[in-house]
Amino acid sequence: MSIKHHWLDRERFTNYPRILLGMFILAAICWIVMSKDMVDMKGKPLGYDFITFWAASHLALAGHAADAYQIPLLFAAEKIGVPASQSVFVWYYPPTFYLLVLPLALLPYIVAYWAFILPTLCLYLLALRRVVWNTHAKWCIAAFPGLWMNIFHGQNAFLTATLAAAAVLCLKRRPVLAGVFIGLLAIKPHLALLFPVALLAIGAWRAIIAAATTAVISLALGSLTLGTSTLTACLGSLRYARVFLEGGFLPWPKMPTAFALMRLLGAPVGSAYLVHAIGAGCAVLAVWFVWRRSQDWGLRGAALMTATFLVSPYVFDYDLAWLAFPIAWLALIGLRDGWLRGEREVLVAAWLLPVVMSPLAxxxxxxxxxxxLACLLGMNVRRVALVAKRSQDRSCSGHDLRGSTI
Known part of the structure; x- marks a missing residue:
């Protein structure tokens, strides 16, 4: 009798990431070589979104922090950092993140880019090391498209992913520290929406208090340092973010959300929000179910970090750097407990998602x-439901045996 082997064998698992890593490195070299005056062929600065971090810092250091929320004034500051840039990038971040990027404009643009990306990348890799770290995993991490998307965009997904994963990793033994990490995630509040659901599901009150306290203190510190007008300007700019999201001024193909899905299909704004709300509600219920019914922290973390992208309508491909953690947790569970049908295919699809999503859309x-993402979240739910069913079956069998007469 022959044993049927899965197509994702050790050789493919090792070689395919190496091939993709080579392609990313080649693309990065071509991107830099073909650029001129720190601007690529599309008129965008190298590092894309990082230009907003540098420009906001420049305005704040000049004593005009609130001007970063005014698009013409921000664009003028961006031109100081990269004079040849032709693209307009906007700034919606709260004072908590603003305070973090405040020193960046003390450095030239490219130097500031690396001063931001390299330390956050190191934190990201250190957090991943706590989850999984072996020869094969290193190749998968190095070639992970989510990592490269964040590098190309000069974004903060390394930092937000590290904070989210660190919170999960610390929650069991150090709940107050986990709460601090969650509170710091308020630098991007829409990515922290599911943590209250998860914490309430397990009654982690110390973490909840620590998270709320940290978020309030960091917001107050940022507002006092940069001026209270910065917080007011931030809140006022959110209406522009909504208009840009709904009108397609933000690229829907780069947004991994149900809202973007519906808008690309031509659905009106109201219908797109309705479908997204239904999906978000299901994601919330899934996180509650997994955190309430499972004691496995890998499943808990994977469910939380995956479902985050089904809740907020405002996320991008670079934010999918988060998926390295759910993929790692679920892969370890599959290797430990055995694979269920379709799980490896879902993990491969999730691993490739950050780079194939936009071209396909x-x-x-x-x-x-x-x-x-729904399939990835479904893996968590299926695992928890399967364990619960097996436990119930064993309980029923034990009850029947105890109640029988021999």
Whole structure:
């Protein structure tokens, strides 16, 4: 009798990431070589979104922090950092993150970019080391498209992913420290929406108090340092973010959300929000179920960090750097407990998602990311339900045996 082997064998698991890593490195070299005056062929600065971090810092150091929320004034500051830039990037961040990037404009643009990306990348890799670290995992992490998307965009996903994962990793033994990490995640509040659900599900009151306290203190510190007008300007700018999101001024193909899916299909704004709300509600219930019914911290963390992308309508491909943690946790569980049908295929799809999502959406006018993310979240729910069913079956069998007469 022959044993049927899975297509994702050790050789492919080792070689495919190496091939993709080489492609990313080649793409980065071409991108830099073909650029001129720190601007690529599309008129965008190298590091894309990082230009907003540098420009906001420049305005704040000049004593005009609130001006960063005014698009013409921000664009003028961006031109100081990269004079040849032709693209406009906007700034919606709260004073908590603003305070973090405040010193960046003390350095030239490219130097500041590396001064931000390299330390946050190191934190990200250190957090991943706590989850999984071996020869094969290193290749998968090095070639992970989410990592490269964040590097190309000069974004903060390394930092936000580290804070979220560190909170999960610390929650069991150091709940107050976990709460501090969650509170610091308020630098991007829409990515912290599910933590209250998870913490309430397990009654982690010390973490909840620590998170709320940290968030309030960090917001107050940022507002006092940069001026209270900065907080007012931030809140006022959110209406522009909503208009840009709904009108397509933000690229829907790069947004892995149900809202983007519906808008790409031509649905009106109200219908897109409705579908997204239904998906978000299901994601909330899934996180509650997993955290309430399972004691496995890998499943808990994977469910939380995956479901985050099904809750907020405002996330991008670079934010999918978060997925390295759910993929790692679920892969370890599969290796430990055995694979269920389709799980490895879902993990491969999730691993590739950050790089294939946008091209597929642009070509097909179909955003596949919500389906992949829903399958990834479904892996968690299925695992928990399966364990619960087995436990119930054992309980029933034990009850029947005890109640029988021999």
């Amino acid at each position: 642009s070509a097909l006018h179909l955003q596949v990311a919500p389906f992949v």
